[in-house]
Amino acid sequence: MTTFDITIIGAGVVGTAIARALSRRELSVALVDSAADVGDGTSKANTAILHTGFDAKPGTLESRLVSRGYALLGDYAAQTGIPLERTGAVLVAWTEEELGNLPGLREKAIENGYDRCELLSAEEVYAALPSLGPGALGGLSVPDESIICPWTPSIAYATEAVQNGAALLLRHEVRGVEVGPDETTVRTSGGDLRTRWVINAAGLGADVLDREFGYGRFTVTPRRGELLVFDKLASSLLDKIVLPVPSKLGKGVLVSPTVYGNIMLGPTAQDLEDKTATNTSEGGFEFLRSKGERLMPQLFEEEVTTAYAGLRAAVDHGDYLIDADAAQRYVLVGGIRSTGLTSSMAIAEHVEGLLREGGVRLEPRVEVVDPPQMPMIGERFLRPYQREDLIAADPEYGRIVCFCERVTAGEIRDALTSTVPAVDRGGISRRTRATNGRCQAFYCGAAVDACIATVGEESR
Amino acid sequence: MTTTIVADVAIIGGGPAGLTAATELASRTSADVVVLEREHEAGGIPRHSDHLGYGIRDKRRFTTGPRYARRLVDEAVAAGIDLRTETMVTSWDGTDMLVTSPTGRARVDATAVILATGARERPRPARQIPGSRPAGVLTTGELQNIVHLHHGSVGKRAVVVGGELVSWSAVMTLKEAGCRTEALVTRHASPESYAAFNLGGRAMFRPHLVTGHRVVQVLGRHRVEGVEVEEIATGRREVLECDTVVFTGDWIPDHELARSAGITLDPGTRGPLVDPLGRTDRDGVFAAGNLVHPVDTADVAALGGQHVARSVARFLTGEHLPNVSAVPVVGEAPFSWVTPGLFHPQFAPPARGRIETWVDEFVRVPRVTARQDGRVISRRTLPWPASPGRVFRIPWSVLAGADPNGGPIHLSL
Numbered sequence A: 001m002t003t004f005d006i007t008i009i010g011a012g013v014v015g016t017a018i019a020r021a022l023s024r025r026e027l028s029v030a031l032v033d034s035a036a037d038v039g040d041g042t043s044k045a046n047t048a049i050l051h052t053g054f055d056a057k058p059g060t061l062e063s064r065l066v067s068r069g070y071a072l073l074g075d076y077a078a079q080t081g082i083p084l085e086r087t088g089a090v091l092v093a094w095t096e097e098e099l100g101n102l103p104g105l106r107e108k109a110i111e112n113g114y115d116r117c118e119l120l121s122a123e124e125v126y127a128a129l130p131s132l133g134p135g136a137l138g139g140l141s142v143p144d145e146s147i148i149c150p151w152t153p154s155i156a157y158a159t160e161a162v163q164n165g166a167a168l169l170l171r172h173e174v175r176g177v178e179v180g181p182d183e184t185t186v187r188t189s190g191g192d193l194r195t196r197w198v199i200n201a202a203g204l205g206a207d208v209l210d211r212e213f214g215y216g217r218f219t220v221t222p223r224r225g226e227l228l229v230f231d232k233l234a235s236s237l238l239d240k241i242v243l244p245v246p247s248k249l250g251k252g253v254l255v256s257p258t259v260y261g262n263i264m265l266g267p268t269a270q271d272l273e274d275k276t277a278t279n280t281s282e283g284g285f286e287f288l289r290s291k292g293e294r295l296m297p298q299l300f301e302e303e304v305t306t307a308y309a310g311l312r313a314a315v316d317h318g319d320y321l322i323d324a325d326a327a328q329r330y331v332l333v334g335g336i337r338s339t340g341l342t343s344s345m346a347i348a349e350h351v352e353g354l355l356r357e358g359g360v361r362l363e364p365r366v367e368v369v370d371p372p373q374m375p376m377i378g379e380r381f382l383r384p385y386q387r388e389d390l391i392a393a394d395p396e397y398g399r400i401v402c403f404c405e406r407v408t409a410g411e412i413r414d415a416l417t418s419t420v421p422a423v424d425r426g427g428i429s430r431r432t433r434a435t436n437g438r439c440q441a442f443y444c445g446a447a448v449d450a451c452i453a454t455v456g457e458e459s460r
Numbered sequence B: 001m002t003t004t005i006v007a008d009v010a011i012i013g014g015g016p017a018g019l020t021a022a023t024e025l026a027s028r029t030s031a032d033v034v035v036l037e038r039e040h041e042a043g044g045i046p047r048h049s050d051h052l053g054y055g056i057r058d059k060r061r062f063t064t065g066p067r068y069a070r071r072l073v074d075e076a077v078a079a080g081i082d083l084r085t086e087t088m089v090t091s092w093d094g095t096d097m098l099v100t101s102p103t104g105r106a107r108v109d110a111t112a113v114i115l116a117t118g119a120r121e122r123p124r125p126a127r128q129i130p131g132s133r134p135a136g137v138l139t140t141g142e143l144q145n146i147v148h149l150h151h152g153s154v155g156k157r158a159v160v161v162g163g164e165l166v167s168w169s170a171v172m173t174l175k176e177a178g179c180r181t182e183a184l185v186t187r188h189a190s191p192e193s194y195a196a197f198n199l200g201g202r203a204m205f206r207p208h209l210v211t212g213h214r215v216v217q218v219l220g221r222h223r224v225e226g227v228e229v230e231e232i233a234t235g236r237r238e239v240l241e242c243d244t245v246v247f248t249g250d251w252i253p254d255h256e257l258a259r260s261a262g263i264t265l266d267p268g269t270r271g272p273l274v275d276p277l278g279r280t281d282r283d284g285v286f287a288a289g290n291l292v293h294p295v296d297t298a299d300v301a302a303l304g305g306q307h308v309a310r311s312v313a314r315f316l317t318g319e320h321l322p323n324v325s326a327v328p329v330v331g332e333a334p335f336s337w338v339t340p341g342l343f344h345p346q347f348a349p350p351a352r353g354r355i356e357t358w359v360d361e362f363v364r365v366p367r368v369t370a371r372q373d374g375r376v377i378s379r380r381t382l383p384w385p386a387s388p389g390r391v392f393r394i395p396w397s398v399l400a401g402a403d404p405n406g407g408p409i410h411l412s413l
């Protein structure tokens, strides 16, 4: 059995970003996840904002990594074709108290190294957001806050890692670890693995895994966030992110465009015990409706296209919990609650620093692949069905299967045969958007399943 | 280079309405007609609705959906239309219409356009029903696609949500797929709304009718394990166990292109607002089928397409179509929509001389009242009941006494 230099447990956006970074070194890397696809945990269900970090807690690791991650992922998105739109955001104050908090938030942004926030009068707020509900008193602009595709980053990172030789071990649930003097044995549902270092990027499961290393330092509380996604016909209502003024209860409910051309409302914040409770709830819907009707009254005149919930890995600790234990050759990457998509590449960079300090040699790999070109699934970019050149070269890019989202047979085939292939309908939808549209598979569900079955058979 | 499809009439959607309109135009005029259909076969919903119940009013036959669809396609092709399948209109701002097909991108240049894009059932998220997101949550459309076009399997025990004609179609398809319908859940109070099927359907399938209930939650992590329902009157809740749940009915027109072209919608149907000739408020743009009456049977959609085609034929010859400012026709509760939404004495009656409407509650002996500016124009008791879940038809003649210069006409029951 080979011994890996590094085994990363958890193939969410954080684990895949770490795998990508380390795959560019002269190291053997394994990336392990219990799920059948990468990015299938919290990373698939968030609000998809690339944060500037203007409102982070100054001086924290999170503040530093969010602002660094913002720059790194922004560049990577440009290289790989991850949909990203620099829409900007406006924080809207609805009460005198919130209005009074805005100057302080601007100061805080400066402490976080972000100095482009401007205070806005109520008139300026309505000029920027004509469909906003009545009663806004003023605002603060955050011109660089951006929207990004939440799914493509994990897939792009994993693709690059695998192309650089990393082993992607999906459907491998880690059940225990045994730390030996030189090597650690990782016991998984798919068999044992030997490795020198272990990186725990297990998200909601990070506390359980941490205990395997003899720790008892934190507990992950799943904090559920429910979201409603509105029909693309609502998109003319809004071209910027509308943020609430943060309160003691967290970031509150925002309304935002998405890179697929929808409008999104959410998230709620509810602490739970069940780490699998990604269901939506009556209470959540009611809450979002009451907030949404005030924020943007016309929103509920449009159809809801989909609803989902994600679980933040909340910990009783005001910052990310990233820590290396050189004696056990173990790094914990925990408590990446509500900013991990943005900070993912910076977390990877930080983990590299910890490994280096722990004595791991990080020689650049002699031959590395270029960043992968990811399928373009952003609404405001040229998609395959619009490209004469692609269709001429391969008519499958002109054969639309998912009508609502204009996804072609060529794209579905590609998703099923790519380096990190889709294995089910969820995987197809995250790579192509098929079945994510307003009809929710009324027209195309069966056809998409048929593609999965035939291409799956051919490649088996 | 993007090519151009040039035609006198471009029909978007090759379902019963679009195909019948095409056949009518091609056989009675010299117009060049192109039908743009995004599926790889034309025919629309009947293609995958493999049971009897089609073709009664238009073809005087009682046939199955797929047979009916094939006949409409054959007739249209025989009449000489240019039928383009796998050709989707992907954008239209009212001027520039673009399509994608395996042969590439193309621009459509047509003198007249008929929108016949149909309607779809609201899927679960649009009904804002919370819970988990397991496999086994379907609409009738997806169910029939799976069973009839792809010969796939569904579960073993289903709950069907909805009390419309289409709900029974789902029950039949489930049966064919070897899946038992455990219950039919409807928010309507009495099983009267199922009257149409009291004889055939109920006797044949005997599902448990859960009336006066709404679904409050879907349960199950990987596969559906049940639905939680609530009795609306009492708030009492219970779980109905099942491995499949089919959300039926609750239609929304496929109005994306109509909206992107800036065509005024009817607030009731959510499809384009049309007059009895099938005209929208955009010159040269007409609409027919389920897009304007979400949802009626296929034969009525087809006859509507034929009716609109006659208006288009007149439009093409430059014949004067009444250019008047029409009076809005509005439905009061329990009507949730009425169409056509515009009246003028110069207009010929709509297809089949009927106003089509949809009601939210069962009325055994409907007495239709038409009022304008507080004045009763007509009152008429109709010999057929008004039942939720299917179209209720009212003779156009109830509007005969309306004042063309007056305010909106209100229909009530």
Ligand SMILES: Cc1cc2nc3c(=O)[nH]c(=O)nc-3n(C[C@H](O)[C@H](O)[C@H](O)COP(=O)(O)OP(=O)(O)OC[C@H]3O[C@@H](n4cnc5c(N)ncnc54)[C@H](O)[C@@H]3O)c2cc1C
Pocket: A009, A010, A011, A012, A013, A014, A015, A032, A033, A034, A035, A039, A040, A041, A042, A043, A044, A045, A046, A047, A048, A049, A050, A051, A172, A173, A174, A175, A201, A202, A203, A204, A205, A206, A209, A224, A225, A226, A267, A309, A310, A311, A312, A313, A336, A337, A338, A339, A340, A341, A342, A343
């Ligand atoms: C509602 C909501 C909104 C958010 N909005 C934003 C936002 O706008 N911008 C932003 O930057 N961030 C946002 N976030 C935060 C972001 O989504 C997370 O920080 C990020 O996804 C965390 O990634 P991860 O890789 O740590 O966790 P995950 O994606 O959960 O990955 C952990 C992986 O570990 C695997 N795993 C766990 N235990 C085991 C085991 N024993 N064996 C094998 N595998 C295991 C899991 O299967 C999972 O795939 C939001 C989060 C939520 C919930």
Ligand SMILES: Cc1cc2nc3c(=O)[nH]c(=O)nc-3n(C[C@H](O)[C@H](O)[C@H](O)COP(=O)(O)OP(=O)(O)OC[C@H]3O[C@@H](n4cnc5c(N)ncnc54)[C@H](O)[C@@H]3O)c2cc1C
Pocket: B012, B013, B014, B015, B016, B017, B018, B036, B037, B038, B039, B042, B043, B044, B045, B046, B049, B051, B052, B053, B054, B055, B087, B088, B089, B090, B116, B117, B118, B119, B140, B141, B144, B166, B169, B170, B254, B257, B288, B289, B290, B291, B295, B296, B297, B298, B299, B300, B301, B302
């Ligand atoms: C489950 C079920 C059972 C039914 N059972 C019966 C029955 O027993 N008897 C009966 O008479 N009726 C029945 N109906 C109703 C009947 O099927 C419909 O009334 C009829 O199909 C409506 O015709 P249409 O042409 O308006 O729309 P559709 O049949 O929906 O056709 C619309 C067409 O437009 C195409 N289209 C849409 N947008 C575009 C675009 N942008 N570009 C290109 N093409 C586009 C679609 O692909 C589709 O083919 C049933 C319906 C359902 C869902």
